[in-house]
Amino acid sequence: MMIMVLHAAALLLYATAAGIQVLSLAQGQRLAPRAGDVVLLAAVALHAAGLATFVATYQELPLVGLAPSLSALALLIGLSLLATTILRENRPVGLVLLPIVSGLLLLALLLRIRPAGRVLAFRGWWLAFHVVLGFIGYVGLAVAFAAGLLYLLQFRELKGKRFGRLFRFFPSLATLDRLGRSGLQIGFPALTLNLLLGWAWTIRFRHTFAFATPQVIWGVITWWIFLVALLVGSRGGARARRSALASVIGFALVVAAYVILRIAITGGRLFL
Amino acid sequence: MLKVIGLSHHTAPVEVRERFVFDAAEGERALQAVTHGEAAEAVLLSTCNRTELYLGLSEGASPDSAVEVLAQHARISVEDARAYLYTFEERRGVEHLFRVVSSLDSMILGEPQIQGQVKNAYERAVSAGNGTPDGGRVVGPLLSRLFQHALAVGGKVRSETHLGTGAASIPSAAVELARKIFGPLKGLNALVLGAGEMSELSLECLLGEGARGTVVASRTEERARALARRLDAGYARFEEFPRLLRDANIVVSATAAPHAIITRELVLRALPNGPGHPLLVVDIALPRDVEPEVGDIPNLFVYDIDDLRQIVDDNVERRQKEIPRAERIVESAVEDFWAWHSSRDVVPLIRQLRGRGEQLRAAELERAMRRLKHLAPEDQAAVEALTRQLLNKMLHAPTTRLREAAASGDALDVADAARYLFKLDMEDPQGKGRVE
Known part of the structure; x- marks a missing residue:
């Protein structure tokens, strides 16, 4: 019960923080107020408390089962947002990331945050390491997506000579480019390690190179998307814009891939 | 006064x-x-x-x-x-x-x-x-x-x-635009074409933001050199402009040329594949120095004086909306200051009042102590403390009221009343004693 209450309170605060951002944008302000950061901090604290209660209650990490995993992923995105807002000018990425966090948390609440009851062969600290690395990879992609989306919108405003609310509220192109690249540069090695660790375990203990599982397919698709986004953003005149575009499309593809895999391969069953 | x-x-x-x-x-x-x-x-x-x-x-x-x-x-x-x-x-x-x-x-x-x-x-x-x-x-x-x-x-x-907040002049609007593209301008290369007033103001703004500036002379070479020297910026002739363009981040053009001097052809000759990084070109000349087609080149942002005016007008309008809030802060501060200033007028009177009270207290205490010699020293001290406390309490309200009256502008009437009630009109001006 306490786990659900803490998660619900965190969701409420994430939504409030998103509301503050939207309101600031609508009012034509240059920067969201500090109060938004305080609300975000409180949301992350409550969210972390909710997951800590989960660990204390069930004696397992919230890394197995869709609802606990979604909550853990949302917390990592919330933490990354909190870290990026240390630089005040990065705050507007919350416009994209806060709805993502809220959506993930709402889904987790609807699915009920409780242990999956599945006993995995791959378990212990290596599993935790493997899953957390995967989460970091997806968080990196989410940050790159948020920064990329804002970059494309700001670019459009600048090229179109529209100096309205978006122009005022969004950070500079250089800032968004830097943030997006950081997301990709942190996420890509983490996801690579996640995949390598998973395969190493499979080969060592199962003596097979199992590729045709939804998790692996999804992981590999994401890895390629990362690679493409990093490569297109590495050189050339419109490097930053291409990278932003690749991050946005890549993130959309990753979400679409999850839905397709869930419907086509697992017949609607959950995987994660 | x-x-x-x-x-x-x-x-x-x-x-x-x-x-x-x-x-x-x-x-x-x-x-x-x-x-x-x-x-x-x-x-x-x-x-x-x-x-x-x-x-x-x-x-x-x-x-x-x-x-x-x-x-x-x-x-x-x-x-x-x-x-x-x-x-x-x-x-x-x-x-x-x-x-x-x-x-x-x-x-x-x-x-x-x-x-x-x-x-x-x-x-x-x-x-x-x-x-x-x-x-x-x-x-x-x-x-x-x-x-x-x-x-x-x-x-x-x-x-x-x-x-x-927000730029309220044409050169600062150019800087605001540059900040929206590059973030902080420290270390960026800025080329300023022309040596007139607008060029000078723009260069000052850019240098103030930490950019490296170069004045590019179009016709008035001597003036351009003098401007560069005065603001500690670089100097180049217009013939060098295509070469400089390769490393430039910001170009501000404010020449008096009768036709466009930065053409699409010139830019593409200097940068055949377009700029390798974002390039901001701000044209604040009339007639315009930059061909509109230059803005079609990828990674290149071109703005003219009307675009900058749009930013300035918008910011000025937003600033004007803030006037009532600012006026309220000023009004309240004036009240505070004036209360302090006015209270200075009654300070001599308060001093006089306290002096008179202290004089009476000391005299009465001395008379009483002559009759209370049998008291132990600590008891005598207690009696003295009592008289002091009594005096302070008695004078607290009149003192506060005098200050309040001074702050509200009624000092004259209240001060007269205080002088009359406490017989202060018979005191010497310094409040040192009674005038016999």
Whole structure:
């Protein structure tokens, strides 16, 4: 019960923080107020408390089962947002990331945050390491997506000579480019390690190179998307814009891939 | 008594204002001259848009010598000077300074420089002696308190309102655009074409943001060289422009050329694959220096003066909406300051009242102690403490009420009543004792 209450309170605060951002944008302000950061901090604290209660209650990490995993992923995105807002000018990425966090948390609440009851062969600290690395990879992609989306919108405003609310509220192109690249540069090695660790375990203990599982397919698709986004953003005149575009499309593809895999391969069953 | 005498863009055209501008040394001499006259205190604020003397005058003193000092400096007659000068007294003077420092009275609403200019004016006056051998000061308690209060008010208006946010001039709008593309401009390469006033202002803004500037001469080479020297920027001939373009981040063009000098062909010749990084081209010339088709090149952002005007107008409109909030802060600060200032009028009376009370207390205590010699020393001390506490409690309410009356402007009536009730009219002016 306490786990659900803490998660619900965190969701409420994430939504409030998103509301503050939207309101600031609508009012034509240059920067969201500090109060938004305080609300975000409180949301992350409550969210972390909710997951800590989960660990204390069930004696397992919230890394197995869709609802606990979604909550853990949302917390990592919330933490990354909190870290990026240390630089005040990065705050507007919350416009994209806060709805993502809220959506993930709402889904987790609807699915009920409780242990999956599945006993995995791959378990212990290596599993935790493997899953957390995967989460970091997806968080990196989410940050790159948020920064990329804002970059494309700001670019459009600048090229179109529209100096309205978006122009005022969004950070500079250089800032968004830097943030997006950081997301990709942190996420890509983490996801690579996640995949390598998973395969190493499979080969060592199962003596097979199992590729045709939804998790692996999804992981590999994401890895390629990362690679493409990093490569297109590495050189050339419109490097930053291409990278932003690749991050946005890549993130959309990753979400679409999850839905397709869930419907086509697992017949609607959950995987994660 | 506080008096402000001055002129500004509201009352005088630029050709008059420039005659009244004082540099640091001239300002110090003016302060000495004024405080040798009838003013006890003086601060001189001199900027390109205003020259004002803030004077602390003793009762009945005339500010005429201050007007003479200003007229003499501008080399015009006192009568001619008076045609441009305004005067604010007492509370209106306080309000005026608070509005000035908050940039509510500035030519460009919300401009940030005025806060520093007021601070400098005050600091110069504080460090200036009045020229007398005893090293007397030109700033006393009134102006010292007034200016410290004013600087705090200016800071508060800036931090609590959006009066100073957003660019409000064409060159600063160019900088705002550049910041939206590049973030901080430190270390970026900026090329400024032309050597006129707009080029100079733009270059100043860019250098102020930490960019590296190069003046590119189009026709007036000598002027361009002089501008580069004056602002410590680089210099190049227009023939070098295509080569410089490869490493440039920002180009500001403000030449007097009769046709476009930055064409699509020229840019593509210099950068066949387009710029390798974002390139901002700001065209503030009329007729325009940059061919509109240049904006079609990828990674290149081109803006003309109408685009910048759009940013400025929008920001000015937003600043104007902040005026009521800023005025409220100023109004409340004026109230606070005036309460303090007015309470100074009743300070002598309060001192007199307390002196009289203390005199009575001491006399009665002495008489009582003669009859209470049998008391132990600690008991005698307790009796003395009792009389002190009693006196303090008795005088607390009248003292507070006198200060309140002074703050609300009723000081005269209440002070008369206090004098009558406590028989203070029979006291000597210093409150040292009863006049027999």
